[in-house]
Amino acid sequence: MEFRHLRCFTVLAEELHFGRAAQRLAMTQPPLSMAIQQLEADVGARLFERNSRGVALTAAGLAFLPRAQALLEQAALAAREARDVGQGLAGQLQIGFAGTVLYRGLPQVLRDFAAAHPRLRLALRELSSSEQLVELVHDRLDLGFVHTTRVPAGFSQILVSSQPFMACLPASHSMAKKRKLPLQALREESFAIVMRAVSPDYHDRILAACADAGFEPALAFELRHWLSVVSVIAQGLGVGLVPAALQQAGLPGVVFRPLEQPLAPYDTHCLWRTGRDQSALGAFLAAVRQTAAPA
Secondary structure, three states: OOHHHHHHHHHHHHHOOHHHHHHHOOOOHHHHHHHHHHHHHHHOOOOEEEEOOEEEEOHHHHHHHHHHHHHHHHHHHHHHHHHHHHOOOOEEEEEEEOHHHHOOOHHHHHHHHHHHOOOEEEEEEEOOHHHHHHHHHOOOOOEEEEOOOOOOOOEEEEEEEEEOEEEEEEOOOOOOOOOOEOHHHHOOOEEEEEOOOOOHHHHHHHHHHHHHOOOOOEEEEEEOOHHHHHHHHHOOOOEEEEEHHHHHHOOOOEEEEOEOOOOOOEEEEEEEEOOOOOHHHHHHHHHHHHHOOOO
């Protein structure tokens, strides 16, 4: 049974006239008659009564018509969905994100993309940068927003944002009112820091910065999330060096102060497998580039 035969059948069922049906189908009457005969042979029943007065559906034809129309509608829907997915207009993307990306970069990308592509579903998973790299390598994520320079071979990246590290202190701290802080001023403090297993780049960078300032920090808290670091500091349990975007979290009880000697910035990269064949991915990356930090 061929879809072109179903199309011929439904048009003839609507017109009940071979001449008009053939005209709608942009064909002549003999091929139309042949298509109907072939369909009746496939079905195993006469679908039309033909006589000198015209054409009428048989009982079998009346029963077959709604099913034939449904089949044609489903085929058209399947073709439209496949076309939309192929053009990046529909489908789903698996996106990973970590750290301060919720405060810098990602929300604007999501708003702009959702407005332009309402039929594309975004499934977001909060994972550390290390966890995202594993998921990306095993193709369980389409792309990720990571805080790492350790990019695997075969992946491309976009710099989404770059922000300074700031000293984070309890609001009651004796140095909380200073405009800028030398890192050495924190040498006797207990530090809260993100775990190395979660963010090895920035864990090591903070320890190296302290070493350059002449001290080894006392790590009182090693935590999975930057927001947890700020929360611990807000309780007066330590100090830390955190990305500037965390000021937007609005947690009470903490202050953020620039360092006199700035550290290397805290960068967020969008990472994906190079050459991945997915139109939706290309559409999302175009939205990322619109909001990315200047090169």
